[in-house]
Amino acid sequence: MFSIDTVTGFICRNCDQKDGRCYDYQVRFLCPRRFCVQAKCWTQWFDRDNPSGTGDWETLASLQFSYPEQICAAPLQIQGQTTTGLPASASGNVLSAYDTTVGLICKNSEQQRGLKCHDFQVRFLCPPDFCRPKDCYTDWFDRDDPSATGDWETLFALRAEYPGLICPNPLQIQVQTINGYSVAATGNIITTADVVNGFICQNSAQPSGLCHDYKVRFVCPMDFCQHKVCWTAWYDRDNPSGTGDWELLSDLKKLHPNEICETPLHIDVRTVGSNLPLTVTGQVLHIYSPTEGFACRNEDQTGRGCRDYKVRFGCPCKYIVDTD
Template sequence: MIKLVCIAIVAGLVFDLVEPMEKNQMNSLSARFSKRPPRPGHIQREPELEVYSSVPIQCWTEWFNSDNPSRGGDQETLSKLRRQYPEEICLNPAGIEATTLSGTPADKTEDKIFKSDTTTGFICRNRDQKHGKCNDYRVRFSCPPPYCSKKVCWTDWFDRDNPSGTGDWETLSSLRNENRGKICESPWFIEAVTKDSPYTPAIQTGENFYMFSPTQGFVCRQRDQSSKTCLDYKVRFGCPCTE
């Protein structure tokens, strides 16, 4: 049996499933995004369906630089950054990246890095360096879409098929044929939820998926399920926002 496939491509990178965000932080983000006025020509998100916790993708936040190495070293810790940049960093980052202010990756410098992880953040101590001082660093974190520097605009929800035959086939090619001009050329993300309320993210249903890709679409095949029956799903795609 073909096991669960959840693939999302973001600028050529493939990421693992992200951890769900806490409910209060999700609500805060929802409120913040819902206050933004709609812009002409932009695809609007459906406010009653906040299912980012089901999206098997991540992207990068903006760069943060809260410290310099003038006193003891450069400490870009998560606790400090969250105080200085509230709601700008997710609760459970999947990755961290650190570079000098000029863009050189931390591991390509001669500095000895004391900490660089998604629990503490980044710390370079002057006392650990041969020349007595660290470079000045900036950091960013891998998080779900609402936190990322790339702005995502979501399409409408699409439901072209039902699981009465071999399964539920919501392929990108078929959806494009039936919805001309409504899906961008190269979607970054895909979301799939059950068709009927209460909406359940596909990856929380326990079903096995033959296809789950922003560049191909979504397919649930009856034969891959222990019950031999798929639920009925609808999908939408995350696209680059057009200015």
């Protein structure tokens, strides 16, 4: 054996053997346990170049430019193979570069006469943290149909009807029809589609006079999806017989000390008795905030005063025992 160690690896040279030929060997390595228990974080396979010009250039810099945020800044390992699945080491090509700093380079000019480079693809091993999801998706929501003025999937209405299921500050909004078609495929003119207001398609803005029926979902920080929200009890401290119905957080904390977390994440408001969400009542709201509470003023309503409302707050589960 010409070499057999943990620095170089294994080498058997035919010229050192009495019969002039080595056996075909396989190798394995003993690694620290922490290496084996960690999930391997491999990127996808990348093939950005073909060997029709000077060769096949799958350089790390060009791949990071072509595929932003899909390759870590400092890969730990590289694997190369032909697009047909043959390992780079068995391709027969001479490689000018094959490492985690440069990437893979095969130059046609450096191959044996008459040969050209194979078409290669590469992937990289990254630190485990690189593969851990950084964002998450909510469920798809479809609270409205376009039978009236249009399809209104506003963030306010969705929060009222699906309390605790949308993060306080969404990162992105995704929209498609209930049949799975993209907005661009529908040809509809969209009034609003953002993480502040949500989604609005108005029938009056469409040449056909009618919007498609849409559903939306939001991209949230990963910690939102990893931590369950627990709800307080329902509170109803005020009646609308005076100026309105005032269910402010500061007042409720005084009446119910140590029952509500310091900074609630969500608020859920329903009518007393009928348990209707805010969007059904059609009333004008004065305050609607998980950190302030809820208020409805009689003077803001037309025809009648405020309904009688109850509220509850969504808190981190470490603070409160879920009452549902």
